[in-house]
Every structure is written in structure tokens, then in C-alpha cells.
Amino acid sequence: MSSQSEVRFTDFKSDKQPTWCPGCGDFGTMNGMMKALANTGNDPDNTFLVAGIGCSGKIGTYMHSYAIHGVHGRALPVATGVKMARPDIEVMAAGGDGDGYSIGAGHFVHATRRNVDMTYVVMDNRIYGLTKGQASPTSRSDFETSTTPEGSQQPPVNPLALALASGATFIAQSFASDAIRHAEIIEEAIEHDGFGFVNVFSPCVTFNDVDTYDYFRDSLVDLKEEEEDHDRHDYEAAKGVILDTDKEYQGVMYQNENSIPYHERHGVTENMAEIPDGAPENAMDLVREFY
Amino acid sequence: MTEDLNWAIGGEAGDGIDSTGKIFAQALSRAGRHVFTSKDFASRIRGGYTAYKIRTSTDRVQSVVDRLDILVALTQRTIDENLDELHEGSAVIYDGERSWDAEIPDEITAVDVPLKSLAEEAGGAIMLNVVALGAACELTGFDVAYLDEALEKRFGGKGSKIVDNNKDAARKGRDYVQENYDLDLGYALETTDEDYVLLNGDEAIGMGALAAGCRFYAGYPITPATNVMEYLIGRIEQYGGHVVQAEDELSAINMALGAARGGARSMTATSGPGIDLMAETFGLVATSETPLVIVDVMRSGPSTGMPTKQEQGDLNMTLYGGHGEIPRFVVAPTTISECFWKTVEAFNYAEKYQTPVYVVADLALAVTEQTFSPETFDMDAVEIDRGNLLEDDQVAEWLDDQGHFRAHAATEDGISPRAIPGMTDGAHMSTGLEHDELGRRTEDTEVRVEQVDKRNRKVETAKAEEEWDYREFGDEDADDLVVSWGSNEGALREAVALLEDDDVPVRVISVPYIFPRPDLSEEFEAADDVIVVECNATGQFADVLEHDTLQRVKRINKYTGVRFKADELAEEITAKLKEEVPAQ
Numbered sequence: 001m002s003s004q005s006e007v008r009f010t011d012f013k014s015d016k017q018p019t020w021c022p023g024c025g026d027f028g029t030m031n032g033m034m035k036a037l038a039n040t041g042n043d044p045d046n047t048f049l050v051a052g053i054g055c056s057g058k059i060g061t062y063m064h065s066y067a068i069h070g071v072h073g074r075a076l077p078v079a080t081g082v083k084m085a086r087p088d089i090e091v092m093a094a095g096g097d098g099d100g101y102s103i104g105a106g107h108f109v110h111a112t113r114r115n116v117d118m119t120y121v122v123m124d125n126r127i128y129g130l131t132k133g134q135a136s137p138t139s140r141s142d143f144e145t146s147t148t149p150e151g152s153q154q155p156p157v158n159p160l161a162l163a164l165a166s167g168a169t170f171i172a173q174s175f176a177s178d179a180i181r182h183a184e185i186i187e188e189a190i191e192h193d194g195f196g197f198v199n200v201f202s203p204c205v206t207f208n209d210v211d212t213y214d215y216f217r218d219s220l221v222d223l224k225e226e227e228e229d230h231d232r233h234d235y236e237a238a239k240g241v242i243l244d245t246d247k248e249y250q251g252v253m254y255q256n257e258n259s260i261p262y263h264e265r266h267g268v269t270e271n272m273a274e275i276p277d278g279a280p281e282n283a284m285d286l287v288r289e290f291y
Numbered sequence: 292m293t294e295d296l297n298w299a300i301g302g303e304a305g306d307g308i309d310s311t312g313k314i315f316a317q318a319l320s321r322a323g324r325h326v327f328t329s330k331d332f333a334s335r336i337r338g339g340y341t342a343y344k345i346r347t348s349t350d351r352v353q354s355v356v357d358r359l360d361i362l363v364a365l366t367q368r369t370i371d372e373n374l375d376e377l378h379e380g381s382a383v384i385y386d387g388e389r390s391w392d393a394e395i396p397d398e399i400t401a402v403d404v405p406l407k408s409l410a411e412e413a414g415g416a417i418m419l420n421v422v423a424l425g426a427a428c429e430l431t432g433f434d435v436a437y438l439d440e441a442l443e444k445r446f447g448g449k450g451s452k453i454v455d456n457n458k459d460a461a462r463k464g465r466d467y468v469q470e471n472y473d474l475d476l477g478y479a480l481e482t483t484d485e486d487y488v489l490l491n492g493d494e495a496i497g498m499g500a501l502a503a504g505c506r507f508y509a510g511y512p513i514t515p516a517t518n519v520m521e522y523l524i525g526r527i528e529q530y531g532g533h534v535v536q537a538e539d540e541l542s543a544i545n546m547a548l549g550a551a552r553g554g555a556r557s558m559t560a561t562s563g564p565g566i567d568l569m570a571e572t573f574g575l576v577a578t579s580e581t582p583l584v585i586v587d588v589m590r591s592g593p594s595t596g597m598p599t600k601q602e603q604g605d606l607n608m609t610l611y612g613g614h615g616e617i618p619r620f621v622v623a624p625t626t627i628s629e630c631f632w633k634t635v636e637a638f639n640y641a642e643k644y645q646t647p648v649y650v651v652a653d654l655a656l657a658v659t660e661q662t663f664s665p666e667t668f669d670m671d672a673v674e675i676d677r678g679n680l681l682e683d684d685q686v687a688e689w690l691d692d693q694g695h696f697r698a699h700a701a702t703e704d705g706i707s708p709r710a711i712p713g714m715t716d717g718a719h720m721s722t723g724l725e726h727d728e729l730g731r732r733t734e735d736t737e738v739r740v741e742q743v744d745k746r747n748r749k750v751e752t753a754k755a756e757e758e759w760d761y762r763e764f765g766d767e768d769a770d771d772l773v774v775s776w777g778s779n780e781g782a783l784r785e786a787v788a789l790l791e792d793d794d795v796p797v798r799v800i801s802v803p804y805i806f807p808r809p810d811l812s813e814e815f816e817a818a819d820d821v822i823v824v825e826c827n828a829t830g831q832f833a834d835v836l837e838h839d840t841l842q843r844v845k846r847i848n849k850y851t852g853v854r855f856k857a858d859e860l861a862e863e864i865t866a867k868l869k870e871e872v873p874a875q
Contacts, residue, residue, distance in 0.1 A: 014720075015693070016731065044718040050549070051720075060720045061731055066712040068552055069722035069732075070545065071575050077509075077542040081549020081557070082712070084533055085507050089553065089712045110538040263533075270531035273554025273711055275504030275675065280530055283670035286498050290488035291321070291665075 009038040012047070014064040020055060025202030025213075028176035029123050030059055032200075033092065036186035037065075042090045050079040052095020052104070054130045056123035056202070059094050073103030076111035079118050080262075085272040087263045090190070091118040098128050101137040101157045108159075112166035115194040117261035121186065122159065122197075123176070125204035126211045133207035143210060159199050160242040160253060169194040169259035171242065172252040175216050176202040181224070181250060188252055194259035201248070216248060223251030233257055295350075296431060296478060297358050299373065300420065301342035302365030304333055310445060311363075311420035312343025313660070315427070316489055317441035319347045320662050322433070323483030327352040327781070328491075328660040329854070331372070334514065334598045340368050349481050353626070353661065353781030354857045360478075361430055363423040367391050382476055384426050386419070402426065402472060409463040414456035421457050425464025432479035435465045488665050492630040492656035492778075495668075496586055497522035499634030500558050502673045505584070506532035507550035507557040509543040511565060514598045515657040516588040519560040540568035544585065548572060551581045552721075554680070554711030556638050560586035563605055564595060566612065573613035573647060577746065579721040579730075580699065580707060582641035582648075582678075584634070589653040589777075591852050600852030601654045603777050606831040609649040610806055618746045620644070620753065621805035623651040625762065625780040627661045629803060631668055640757070643678035644706060644749045651805065653826065655778040655854040680709045686717045695719070697728045701741050705748030750807065759804045761811075766796035771868055772818035773799045774811070774844075776832050778854060779824050785857035786864065795865055805832070808839075815840040822847055822867050826854065845870060 012034040020026050037047060044065040051060030053072035060067040066089075070078050079093040100108055100122045111120070127145065128134040134147040138159065142151040163171050170192040174182040182200065189196030201216050223230040223241065230251065231237050238254035263269075300312050309330070316326045327346045333339030344359075346352045359376040362369065363384045370383060370393065377383070377399050385393045387403035395401045404426045406419040413422070421442070428435045442457045468474075490498070497519045500508070508527065510520045524534045532555075537543035543559045550557040561569065566587045576583045589605045591597035609621050620640050624633040630652055637648040681689070689697050689708045698719040700707045710717025721730040727738050762780070765773070765787040775783055780801040787799055798818070802808060815821050815836075821844040823833035828850040837844055847863050849855055 045715050046713055047718075048553070048712050049720075060722065064718060065720075066552075066710075066718050067720035068549075068579060069720060069724065070548075071571055071723060074541060074545040074572070077537065077545035078549035078552070080535070080542075081507065081509065081546035081551070082553045083549075084535065084546070085550035085553030085555035085557070086712055106538055107542055110542070266533055267528065268531070268533050271554075271713075272506035272532060272550065272556075273713075275506065275556060277675055279502040279670035279673035279675075280504075283502055283673070284665065284668075286501060286526070287488055287665045287668045287670070290490040290494070291486065 007038045007041070007043045009034040012037055012044055012063050012065060014062055016061050018062045019058065021206050023205040024055070025125060025176035025204070026056055026059065026123050028179060028182065029121065029200045029202045030062060032174070032176070032179060032183035032186050033094070033121060034063060035183040036190055037090070037092070039183070039187050040190045046088070047090045047092065048082045048086070050075045050082065050091070050093040052099035054096045054099055054128070056094060056096035057099065073099055074107065075099065076104060076107040076120065080111055080114070080116045083116055083118055084263055084268060087268055088271055092121065093118060094121040094123065097122060097124040097126060097136045097138045101159055101162070108162065109166045112163050112168045112195055112197065114262045115167070115169050115259060117194055117263060119186065119189045119196040119198070122199050123202035124159070124199050125202050125208055126156070127204050127208040129204045129207055140210065158242070158245065163197050164239065164242055164254065168197055168254065169256035170196040170252070171238065171254040172198045173250055174198055174200050175220055175250050176200055177213055177216070178250065181222065185252060192255065192259065194261045219248045220250050221247050223249055223253065295346065295348045295352070296360050296480065297344065297346050297356065298361045298427065299342050299344040299359055300363040300365070300423065301340065301369030301372065304339045304341040306365055307420050308341050308343050311424065312345065314421070314438065314441040314445050315424055316345050316660060317444060318437040319345065320487045320489040321440050322437045323485040323487065324349055324480065325352050325487070326489060326660065326662045327354065329355045330658050332599050340366070340372055342369060342372070349483055354785045355854065357856055357858050361427055363427060364393070367393060370395060380476060382430055384423050384430070400474065400476065402430065402468065404464060404467050406464070409467060410460050413460035413463050418457055418460040421460040422464035425461035426468045428461070429465040429468040430474065430476055430478065435461050437482070486665065487662035489660050489662050490627065491518070491658055491660045492624070492627045492652050493518035493588065493658070494522050495627050495630035496560065496634050496650065496652065498668065499631040500584070500638070501526060501530065502631070502670055503635040503638035504556045504675055505558050505638065506530065506555040507547065508559065509535040509537045509546035510559050510561060511537050511540050511543050513562045513565050515590055515654045516560045516562045516565070516586065518657065519586060519588070540565040541571065544569040544572045547583055548576055548581050551583050556642070558584040558586065560588065562588050562590050563592045566605060566608055570612045573619070574615055574617050575723040576647040577617045577619060578723055580645040580746070582645050584637045584641050584648050584650060586650045586652065588657045589651065597852045601826055601854045602850060602852065603653050603826040604831070605651065606805060609651050610835070618646055618750050620646060620648045620807065621651060622648065623776050623803055623805050624656065625777060625801045625803050627656060627659065628663055628667045630656060633803060635673055639674070639676045640753065642680065643676055644753050645678065645709060646749060651777070653777050678709070679706055680711070681714065681717070683714055686710055686714050690716060691729070695729050698730045699726060699728050699742065699745070701728060701745040704752040705745050706752065754807045759807045759809050761803070761809050762801045763799065765799040766791070767798055769796040769798040770819040771797045772814060772821045773797050773824060773864060774802065774821060774836065775799065775824040776802050776805065777826070779826065782855040782857045782860050783824065786860035789858060789861040790864060793861070793865065795868070797864060810839065811836060812840045815842045820845060820868055820872065822864060824855070824860065826850065843872070845872070
């Protein structure tokens with residue numbers, strides 16, 4: 001463990017300059033993640049970041065921690081493995097909407113229902129950026145892209161509803177440009193005992209001229225505002241907000257107070273990296289079982 | 292007196308064939324007899340012919356033969372399926388009171404036992420198979436008391452009444468044969484004071500993993516690898532480990548990779564279709580230099596092929612699978628006990644060389660049970676080598692002048708230092724993209740070549756440092772050489788003895804390492820004929836050996852879905868030796 005008593009969020013910053021487009025929402029998303037990690041008392045040596053593929057997946061290079069940049073769509077299984085082996089380590093997974101809701105949709109459902117104790121940040125820009133502008137699972141149905149010249153003609157996935165249906169214990173949404181609220185929400189996801197899921201509006205300034213900073217600034221409703229009076233522990237209220245597709249919400253939609261993370265439910269407490277020099281004591285009992 | 296007894300029980304899937312066979316196998320093993328079992332089963336839960344076969348002797352047995360001495364037939368199909376293996380001295384136990392009219396050839400002794408009625412007398416029709424076991428004991432001169440321990444093991448959890456009823460059922464079967472038949476089939480099964488354990492290849496792989504300190508396993512159910520997962524669940528927890536039943540094989544291998552990045556000894560197991568799904572991640576495991584053990588228990592392919600049948604068709608997949616070029620090791624146990632030891636080795640190679648290591652077994656190994664002396668699995672002999680896993684105070688030696696950890700340092704032997712989460716200053720990222728020493732993406736041509744060479748250098752180091760040996764038997768002075776891999780070894784050992792009787796001496800080499808593998812050039816050079824034996828149609832191992840030695844070989848390939856039998860192999864080898872040598 002790090003001996004540093006005071007961790008600053010810049011400790012999580014690597015010396016690599018991001019190659020994200022100037023103005024990309026991913027800058028804000030990342031800064032919030034770093035702040036939230038520092039604010040929750042983590043340091044790079046006890047943090048493991050699993051990055052997806054695509055623009056968002058580059059985050060593993062720009063942050064500093066133990067990390068792996070995996071194959072497309074599989075960030076959550078990798079993060080699950082890390083957490084099971086190392087319940088003592090803070091685990092975070094980050095990827096994009098294509099990574100999480102298209103190729104990785106199956107893993108999203110199952111990591112959610114397992115309630116693995118990690119924070120999952122999806123940088124949702126409603127477009128495929130790195131492959132230069134194709135429709136993503138969260139693209140609007142009338143959105144014209146190189147692969148949907150007539151508009152996609154399919155409704156977008158509602159990731160929050162997918163999470164709710166999968167038995168999520170923490171569902172939140174934030175906006176990369178609202179720095180303080182975004183960091184605050186990620187911090188809550190980190191502190192949640194279980195799968196902390198945050199869908200982050202992270203605008204693509206190059207390929208998406210619909211879901212822009214201005215669009216989110218104008219339309220976003222923050223559930224923290226008093227007039228909303230949203231009780232995150234009320235499942236029905238959460239359902240109402242999540243299924244309301246007329247508005248874009250920010251905040252914690254749902255949190256299950258009785259959440260027990262997967263590893264605790266299965267009694268996994270030990271650091272699995274530590275093993276004896278030879279076969280375990282009494283290992284011959286394993287053989288005698290076959291008498 | 293016949294020493295070598297071949298016994299079988301057959302019926303419909305769902306008839307309890309498997310557990311009944313296992314009870315008898317365990318009883319024989321407890322009586323100090325060697326046992327080798329095999330199964331015929333269909334890919335369905337109920338219905339469909341299924342059989343459990345036991346070969347037993349006081350000598351070691353390690354293959355199946357084309358002979359059946361005692362057959363418990365619960366259906367006519369059981370008799371029909373095994374007709375060619377029954378002989379004049381055979382006996383068939385069946386229940387004449389049941390609805391089918393058994394058609395049994397005249398020369399075979401028909402032993403009609405009211406299995407169902409006697410079971411009902413003992414407490415329930417469900418025990419009719421156990422009544423048959425009692426009848427079989429009487430026919431073979433095997434003391435029914437040996438069944439008791441096996442019955443306790445099987446039914447102990449259900450209470451003493453159930454156990455007692457079963458013991459009673461067995462005795463009713465024995466008594467019925469004693470009272471109604473005056474038969475002497477010539478069997479008097481000897482017993483010995485030896486203590487044997489009875490286990491199959493999947494169980495041996497699971498046990499090897501636990502012995503080697505495996506703490507994390509993720510897998511998806513698939514025949515015939517599922518038993519590895521079922522074995523580990525319920526056992527791995529006592530060492531602080533855990534098994535996750537993943538949503539698919541893609542997830543399974545990625546979870547296992549994640550746990551390995553966390554520092555745990557980690558494993559996944561699957562069969563053909565699952566290996567295909569995992570192939571995407573092979574390259575990530577190799578290029579991120581993550582130690583991982585990947586088990587492939589082969590079955591008949593391609594596609595879903597014949598899920599419950601034997602084949603050795605995935606050698607190319609494990610040797611070459613995945614896009615790009617992937618440094619990896621492939622070990623292939625040739626016996627059930629090697630399933631244990633090669634799994635232990637695999638974990639050491641994985642951590643020493645920070646590579647994926649494939650353990651390639653096959654269905655015939657996985658589902659076959661065999662007796663062993665417990666010392667075969669001497670746990671004191673298990674060594675664990677974690678390679679370059681650093682101690683906390685060693686991390687500093689591997690930082691560059693900016694203080695970055697050089698996780699992929701291009702060392703002389705290709706093996707880099709390894710830091711795991713929690714180690715101060717060891718934080719680093721590894722990416723599946725080509726990367727520099729720090730694990731960061733690069734397209735720099737020099738760094739690319741340096742890293743590719745560095746990863747491949749690990750293989751060269753391993754080739755030089757480890758012993759990639761083989762097992763040899765038969766006549767070492769013979770002119771002709773037979774080479775094999777995987778589960779064929781048992782049948783070959785017995786085939787060699789049969790060939791010796793016929794004055795056809797051969798030398799046999801059984802190879803447990805596919806990559807790296809021993810160099811057989813000199814052995815091939817010295818031999819007149821070389822025959823490569825494998826359970827596939829195209830001769831995948833023969834191909835790599837021809838490539839290695841620049842010599843043509845003869846091939847014996849079986850791809851019926853059934854393993855080699857000793858007598859069949861002896862015949863095929865004899866015939867193959869008479870064929871012209873293929874053109875060079």
C-alpha cells in the first residue's frame with residue numbers, strides 16, 4: 001500500500017497527453033473519476049482500472065493506477081475477476097456505450113445482477129467515435145450516421161432500465177461537464193457496497209451534433225434539486241424516473257439499501273494472491289476423498 | 292479362473308446407470324482390485340442408450356478391450372449394442388418379469404433375476420440396479436460385503452435406512468442367483484490389501500489445480516469439461532478461493548484473466564466450442580503477459596459435433612488459435628494421473644513465463660475413472676514456482692528514471708518482473724495494443740519488434756530451461772516406432788504386450804508436450820517405420836512431427852467418436868507396418 005497520507009487527484013493522472021479531440025466529454029468524465037477516487041481515500045497502488053475499447057477505453061493510458069486495457073466489450077468480466085481475487089482492492093471499469101451496451105450487453109446484465117463490488121462508468125456519447133461516426137446502441141432512432149443514412153429506425157437502449165431489470169443496486173447518471181455533480185455521483189458509486197453503475201453523458205464534439213453540451217445543459221434535470229424530491233430508495237419512484245424518456249436526468253436514480261456485494265455473499269474475504277509454497281496442508285485429504 | 296473381468300451395466304439415460312456402475316467400481320477398488328471404467332452415453336438427460344463399463348484386475352488396467360463378460364441389461368438395446376463383445380463365457384443379467392422379451396443369443400448364459408420385485412421387497416423398485424449388483428457379485432465370486440462401503444458413500448447422506456435397504460437389496464440379488472441357478476462361470480474375483488483411490492481425469496485436473504494453489508476458476512458448463520468446475524465448487528472455498536459460473540466462455544476467460552492480474556493463480560476449463568469463443572482473449576493473455584491456465588477437454592467436433600464422444604481434434608486450435616502470433620505453451624496429459632501433475636506444471640509455467648498455458652485433455656481421459664495408489668498424487672512432491680512475482684521491496688529496482696514500473700521490461704530471458712495490485716509504486720497499465728516497456732500503447736517500429744521478440748524469447752528460454760520429455764515403452768531396440776499423444780497411451784501399452792506375443796516388437800513414444808515439444812528427429816531417423824496414432828481424421832500431431840523432423844510418417848487415425856481399444860490398435864499397427872512407406 002502507498003504510504004502517502006494525503007492522496008491528491010493528480011496522483012491518478014499519468015504523464016501521457018490524451019489524444020481525445022479537444023472538447024471531448026471524456027476529459028471531464030476522467031477528471032471526475034480521479035477526484036472521486038482521491039476523495040474516497042484510494043491511491044493508485046490500491047486501485048485497479050479496467051478499460052474498454054474505443055475512445056473511452058483510452059482512459060487506462062491517461063490515468064495512473066494498476067490497470068488493463070482489454071478486448072472489446074469484456075471489461076466487466078475482467079473487473080469481476082480482479083475484485084474476486086482482490087476484495088482489498090478498489091476496482092473500477094470504464095468504457096463506452098458501444099462497449100457496454102452492444103458487444104458487452106450480456107456481461108452488463110450479469111455483472112449487474114451479480115452485484116460485484118465495483119464502479120462501472122460508461123462514457124455515453126450516443127455514437128461510435130473512434131471508428132468515425134456510426135450509430136451506437138444509445139443513438140436516437142432518427143439519428144443519421146454513416147451506417148444509418150435514413151436514421152437508425154430502432155429505439156435506443158435505455159441502459160438505466162436495463163440495469164434496473166437486471167437487479168441493479170445502484171443506478172446513476174451524470175454529465176461530464178457538470179464537474180462537481182459528476183465527481184460527487186461517482187464518489188457515491190464508489191462508496192456503494194455493490195455494483196455502482198453510472199451512465200455519463202460525455203458528448204462527442206466531432207460526430208454527434210445532436211447530443212451536445214448545449215443540449216444536455218438545457219435539458220438536464222438534476223434529481224438532487226429539491227423540487228424533484230426524489231427518493232432513491234423507492235423502487236417505484238426510481239422506475240418512474242428511469243422509464244421517463246421525455247427528460248434527461250442527472251443524479252442517483254436508485255440505490256438498494258440492502259445491497260450485499262457478490263464477494264461478501266459468497267464469503268470471499270481473502271487476498272487470493274497469497275498461496276503457500278507447496279500444496280496446501282492436509283492436501284492428501286483431497287486424494288483420500290476418492291477412496 | 293479368469294482374472295481380468297469386463298463388466299457393464301446398460302439401459303436408458305436416467306436409469307441410474309452411472310451411479311450404479313460407480314458403486315460397483317468403488318467396491319472393486321475398496322477390495323484392492325484395479326479398475327478402469329469407460330462410459331457410453333448420449334447427449335440427452337432421459338432416454339437414449341447409456342452404459343457404464345468396468346474392466347477390473349489385480350494387475351493394473353489402463354484401457355478398454357473388445358470383450359464383455361458380465362452384462363447387466365436393463366433394456367434390449369443394451370444387449371444389441373454389445374452383442375459383438377459378448378462371448379461364449381459371458382452372462383447377461385436381466386429381469387424377465389419386466390415388459391420386454393429379452394433376446395439373448397443361445398451361447399450366452401442368460402440369468403433371469405426379478406430385479407424389480409426383489410427391489411420392492413427390499414423397500415423400493417428404485418433399487419433394482421443394486422439387486423443386479425448383488426447378482427453380479429454371486430456370478431463373479433465377489434463378496435457382496437465389499438459393496439457396503441460404496442453404498443454408504445453413495446447413500447450415506449440420505450440416512451441409514453436407505454443405506455440398509457440398499458445393502459439388503461444387494462443381498463436379495465445374490466441370494467436369488469444362489470438359490471435358483473447352479474452356475475460356475477469360472478470367476479473368483481481375488482481381493483488384495485491394497486488401498487486404491489478411484490478418480491477420473493476431470494477430477495484429477497481439479498485436484499491438481501487445488502494442489503497448485505489455484506484460487507479462482509471461472510467457467511461455463513460444457514460437456515465433458517463441466518466436472519472440473521463441479522469438483523472445484525465446494526472444495527476451492529476451503530482455501531479461500533472461489534468459482535464463478537460465468538454467463539459465457541468469453542466472460543469466463545476474461546474473469547480468469549482479471550483474477551490473474553490481481554495475482555491469483557487462476558484457471559478456466561472448457562471444450563471445443565468454448566475454446567473457440569475464448570480465442571479472442573488468447574492474444575490479450577499473451578500480450579499482457581498474464582499467467583493463465585486454460586483447460587480444453589476435447590470432444591468430437593467440429594461445431595457441436597458429438598458432444599459426448601471422444602476425439603483429439605483441437606490440437607491445431609490450441610496450438611495456433613487466435614489472431615496474430617501468440618506465444619503459448621500446450622501440455623497434454625496422457626494419463627489420468629498426468630492430468631493432475633500436468634495441471635500443477637501448467638500453473639508453474641504460467642507464472643514463470645507469464646504466458647497462457649493450455650492443458651489439453653480429451654473426453655476419454657475426462658470421464659474415465661481409474662484406480663491409483665494414493666501416493667501417485669504425493670502432495671509433498673508438489674512444488675510451486677511463482678517466477679518473477681516481486682516482493683514489495685523489489686519493485687524499486689524496476690522503475691525507470693521517471694519512477695514508472697517497467698512491467699514489460701525487455702529482459703534477456705524475455706521474462707519481466709511482475710507487480711500486483713497493492714504493491715507500492717508498481718502501478719502500471721497493460722494493454723492488448725502493442726505497447727512499450729511500461730505497458731503503454733505504441734506503434735513505434737523498433738519497440739514493436741523489441742516487444743514481439745521479448746515475448747517470443749520467453750518460449751526460447753523455456754525450451755532451454757525445462758525438460759520437454761516424453762514417456763517411452765515397448766521394445767527399445769525395435770526397428771519400428773509408434774508415437775502418440777493424449778489418452779491413447781493406455782491402450783497402446785496393452786497393444787504393445789499383444790504385439791510382443793505376436794512377435795511384432797515396437798518402440799512407443801508417448802508425448803505429453805505439444806508446445807514446446809521434444810525433438811524426435813533422431814528417434815525418427817533411427818526408425819524404419821514411424822506410425823503416429825491419434826483420435827482425429829487429419830493427423831494434426833503427425834503433421835507437426837513431420838514438420839519438425841522433415842520425415843514422412845504413417846498414420847493411424849480414429850474418428851468414430853470411440854477411443855482406441857488395445858486389441859484393435861495391435862491389429863492396426865500390424866497392418867500399417869506392412870504398408871509401403873509414404874513417399875518422402
